[in-house]
Amino acid sequence: MPSHRKPRTRMTSSGPAVGVTTAALASVGLFAQGADAAPVVPGQRPSIEEVQKKVDDLYRQADLATQKYDEAKEATATQRATVDGLLDQVAAGTAKLNETRRIIGGYAAAQYRDGGVSPTMTLLFSHDPQAFFDQRRLMGRLSDEQQRTLTTFEAERAAGAKKRAEASRGLAALTTSQQTLRAGKQEVQAKLTAARTLLSTLTAQEKARLAALEQKKQDDAKRRAAELAARQEAAARQAAAAHPKPAPPAGHAPSAPSTPPAPSTPPAPTSKAAEALAFARAQLGKPYVWGATGPASYDCSGLTQAAWKAAGVDLPRTTWDQVKTGSRVATADLEPGDLVFFYDDISHVGMYIGNGMMIHAPHSGAYVREESIYYMPIYGSVRPG
Template identity: 40%
Template sequence: MASTPPSGTARRFARVVAVTAAATTVLAMTASAHGAPGGPDKKDVKAQVDQLYAEAEQASEKSNAAEEAAKRLQAEAGTLQQEVARGQDTLNRMRLDLATVAGAEYRAGGMDPTVQLMLSSDPAGYLAKARTLAQVGEQRAATLHEVQEQQRRLDQRRAEATGKLAELETVRTSLAEAKQQVQQRLKSAQALLSSLTATERAQLQAQDDREAHERAARAAERVDLGTQPPSSDRAAAALAAALSKLGSPYVYGSTGPGAFDCSGLMYWSWRQAGVTLPRTSQAQAFGGQRVSLSEARPGDLVIFFHDMHHVGMYAGGGTVIHAPYPGARVRYESVAAMPVAAVVRP
């Protein structure tokens, strides 16, 4: 049987895990930083590290999407394989019944029906049996048709299962590539940070912590001044869950309760409210009612960037709470800090 070509879903996953040109030049950037007179410039290193962390987050969301697709395809393929097994058992029983009937008729055959009637000691009984046999013949014709139909359905299910397994293999390859892409970004960022002295790294970390604290303080003030309530009791519960995780580390692929990636924080927070969101930011962008940014209420999801690779939760007062990127912690951020692609109310 010819293999079924991968679906559009699998091809899309194969495309989105392509390595970007920025990542391929990171070693050159690191070498340049090492070779620069007086050592690397902290601002340049920080900008490059921030870019690599952003790329790592993009790859992380692609990895999450591929992993979810792999789970779905595995389940669908398993269901189809079970249907094929049950269908084959049914077909085998139907064929055995037909073979049994055919064998009995062959062993009893050979005598003209008129002669059988003349020799019968019970002509009335024979005629009744003859009518029954005619009905059996009609039933057997129907059974033969059902056998053919069962074979057709079985062939179709086998083809679907083969297609799902081929698609699953493609998605698994994409998943492995996306995970490798994340690790490459993180290793490259670490290599750049290692080009600094211990004192310079400590200064950068202190700067990040200070900026994060200032952002959190400013945002917290805005949240306190916000007047809009959440859109529902569940949205209020989801927001409370997210706020309880302020300061938690970003870890790609994590859905809590101790660490999160951006969509993982949304997934976990809404689960605490009894709502199961899609796993990735791209899928979450279509996981509820779209509203405008001006209509955003606390608890709504704010999807960022044109490719929708980042998501945060609206907290009120023009602020979101989100898990920013590897190396950072769950924090407040101005909703204007990143380009907004959509606002979704689960």
């Protein structure tokens, strides 16, 4: 390790989770509803519907906090690389400056041996050698080589000061990003802990009721997915009818009729989309871990980024940046491989696989799975490529 570099303390994700009791949850408004919902009476247990809404909201907030964490992590990595590069440049500049200083010292030593250090050399070693340039009368007492050396010395010292200032600003920005990273980590942990704690307060009967509500939500989402698939199939048939294949010329045996597509068959993906889909399917069953990009676990945008990278397409890290890549696609025109984004804050993403379904990494405690795109409110979709 270079002498100017000091080992930095590594940031780990194994910090203690934020503990929250049921009483504390109530005190911070975990059971509170939005402005348009009925107020919760203090001491009264929320309904199962309220619990489901609150748990879903906490997971969504955790998704949002995860994207902030991912963004801060990217910024931290970029700033650390910038600072490391600046420190390397400062070290190299310092070495060059010291070498030039050594040469000037040699001039001074030679003058001393010849009868003492001249005022010129005194100026050379002064705090502000630039003062030397302001005294043109003394410049004539230096040789051309000495003048060039002095000019080099002053340029190197100015460049070194500039690089040190840049490094100082970079270190300040890095410190800010690290603080943001730590705050984001704590925010995610708090949201997830709150959701787990809320669920732990339910009785067995309440958990069964919650599971039934979740199943109803899944069934409704699947029904809407089937409706989308039917509409897409009908549109494909209309397009085929509007552009029928020409009849074979007379005297030629007709070719074998093409096999009609099976009902609800999605359009064939492009080669890159097929590769991305194959990768995503291979991750089914792996756990969601916030901030993870594989290969053992993923968060939502980490999965889509890794899948398209396997197809040779580089996507940004966060949902907020991924939604800006490629071309926008209407829900009715979705094709396998397209990215579907959810919620107004664009805090979640999944990969469309056809028939109104997607592969995504849902939330903490869940696994990469197939699910209807209508399970969450859709923000919009894009087609990478």
